[in-house]
Amino acid sequence: MLTGRKYRLDLTPDQAEFAERIGGVCRSVWNTALEQRRTYRRRDAWIGYHEQARQLAEAKQEFAWLAEVPGHCLQQTLIDLDQACSRHGTWKVRWKSKARTRPSFRFPEGAKIAIERLNRRWARAKLPKLGWVRFRITRPLGGAVRNATVSRDGTHWHVSFLVEDGALTPQRHDHPGSxxxxxxxxxxxxxxxxxxxxxxxxxxxxxxxxxxxxxxxxxxxxxxxxxxxxxxxxxxxxxxxxxxxxxxxxxxxxxxxxxxxxxxxxxxxxxxxxxxxxxxxxxxxxxxxxxxxxxxxxxxxxxxxxxxxxxxxxxxxxxxxxxxxxxxxxxxxxxxxxxxxxxxxxxxxxxxxxxxxxxxxxxxxxxxxxxxxxxxxxxxxxEHARPRPGARAGARKPRNHVGRKANRQATAAQGHATASPELAGIPRP
Ligand SMILES: [Zn+2]
Known part of the structure; x- marks a missing residue:
């Protein structure tokens, strides 16, 4: 199962300053890209992620302040914007104001993030361009890292890892019927x-x-x-x-x-x-x-x-x-x-x-x-007892896992019943 693990970072003053800068650049990429999408829409045109990513790559050749921050974080910002726009519509997505938004940026490639335990309390992670960052390991990671998000909450910086912990949802609850x-x-x-x-x-x-x-x-x-x-x-x-x-x-x-x-x-x-x-x-x-x-x-x-x-x-x-x-x-x-x-x-x-x-x-x-x-x-x-015709498992929240399994078995049995005459080679009238 995918789950989050959030730890408090102990950044050096240089790292904190750099992290602040990365957050700022991501914010301005978000705002610029949003404005661009709106300009296109005003002209009855449309611009999507791929074109914006291409233009971003071009801009990086020109501006040093864009090139110095981790490229994947900027790409991720464009992906997030793309998803926000397709979900809520270009006009409803909001600007990120400097005063109101807390800086936050994501490193999407978990496989490339090395994590080392230093001692009982401390561990460190190697993030692209930020380098080794120390964090207080208050609980075990417990799985493979998929991505990492660095954010500031008030005065403190945090890193949250998306982790695949390998756990499975139990078939039945410990207190059935409760x-x-x-x-x-x-x-x-x-x-x-x-x-x-x-x-x-x-x-x-x-x-x-x-x-x-x-x-x-x-x-x-x-x-x-x-x-x-x-x-x-x-x-x-x-x-x-x-x-x-x-x-x-x-x-x-x-x-x-x-x-x-x-x-x-x-x-x-x-x-x-x-x-x-x-x-x-x-x-x-x-x-x-x-x-x-x-x-x-x-x-x-x-x-x-x-x-x-x-x-x-x-x-x-x-x-x-x-x-x-x-x-x-x-x-x-x-x-x-x-x-x-x-x-x-x-x-x-x-x-x-x-x-x-x-x-x-x-x-x-x-x-x-x-x-x-x-x-x-x-x-x-x-509501729970009401049968839902046409509700597929996974399409919405399953009512319960036993029910879902029973459904699946029922469909399988059905399929078997209809398929068998043909398989048996019974000639149609
Ligand atoms: Zn009464």
Whole structure:
């Protein structure tokens, strides 16, 4: 199975400076190539990866600053742009601004990256043109390296390797028949249908205030000044800390969920209203209650600091599920918070407050999130059991691996039944 391994790099000042430069060149190649694609489109023409790669090779003859950075990283940038444009359309792909994008570049040829262990804590990797880079080997690589991505997160540089670890998805989960519905929320990040909460505060109130102060300080500095650079670095550091906590929480929660359940049901997240949904009207006494108004809660800073990482939890769970044989599905979230899970009666008034659900019909009382999670599970079970005609294995997420195998056997048997008369040489009438 392909999996990621991320380590913190210990670059020499020269290497860090060079890495920054490579990131900058990749960014400008992205922007130039995107602008070129748009110019072509305005003239009703089209330019693709191959022509852009050819022009890049030509430009490298002319400009030393292009030639000095690893060529494969630039090519990879063009490939990434090509994929982004074909997936989202040339007009929806965004510029990479210097202030907002964190530098990142990929070395696509894993076979050419040598990795050596230096001692218990340190290892080094040889990257084209960057040379030997040291990193803290906090966990074993555990497989063959396919590619390496170098990126800066706040002040630190990291390398992440894409690794083929040779693991296979088990045929059956360790707990056959187990299932959980998952409700993601603000008051509790994750609520399970069995009444268990997974919760963590990613940024304490003081930290949120501190980030806001840093943001204001940054806004008062002049563009291009040293003071601005310092302020930006401080803010980036504060945000990176919150981001790490969120990633850690997502990984741990995903592990618990995937090892514990054979079927996990999430509510499908809205893609367009995500920004509005990240920080809904804060409850008094809850995190984020001091936010001045709803509009501010959608703004960039508050979004990055108050984000609960709902999407990330789902992604991490899907990643873990490959190792446990768990099936992860999503269902339409409509009415899950207003429906009584005992008699499936829908009434908006049943949701008495953020935390309390009391059915107006049968009087059933429960924690509102647990009730929602149970409804999500019910919907998920129905979805899971429904046969999908025409669904091919691998075309979408398989419902479960046993089912997929059974399907394959069934098709094989079918093929055999129809093929045999001809093979036997029975003459057609
Ligand atoms: Zn009821």
């Amino acid at each position: 299932a959980a519905g998952i409700d993601r929320g603000v008051a509790k990040v994750v609520t399970r249908s069995d009444g268990i909460f997974h919760h963590q505060v990613f940024a304490r109130e003081r930290e949120v205030e501190h980030a806001a102060t840093l943001q204001r300080r940054l806004a008062r500095t002049q563009k291009g000044s040293t003071r601005r650079e310092h302020a930006a670095a401080k803010l980036a550091k504060a945000l990176a800390k919150v981001r790490r906590r969120r990633a850690d929480f997502a990984a741990k929660t995903a592990h618990t969920l995937a090892t514990g359940f054979e079927l996990i049901v999430f509510e499908a997240l809205p893609t367009k209203n995500m920004t509005a949904a990240v920080a809904p009207k804060p409850d008094p006494g809850q995190q984020g209650a001091f936010l001045p108004n709803g509009a501010a809660s959608k703004s960039g800073l508050n979004r990055s600091i108050l984000d609960k990482g709902w999407h990330r939890i789902e992604l991490a769970t899907r990643g873990k599920a490959r190792y446990t044989g768990t099936c992860v599905i999503t269902v339409n979230p409509a009415y899950t918070s207003q429906t009584c899970n005992v008699r499936t009666v829908v009434d908006r008034k049943s949701r008495q407050s953020q935390a309390v659900f009391r059915c107006t019909s049968c009087g059933h009382t429960e924690h509102a999130d647990v009730n929602a999670a149970k409804n999500i599970l019910t919907a998920g079970r129905a």
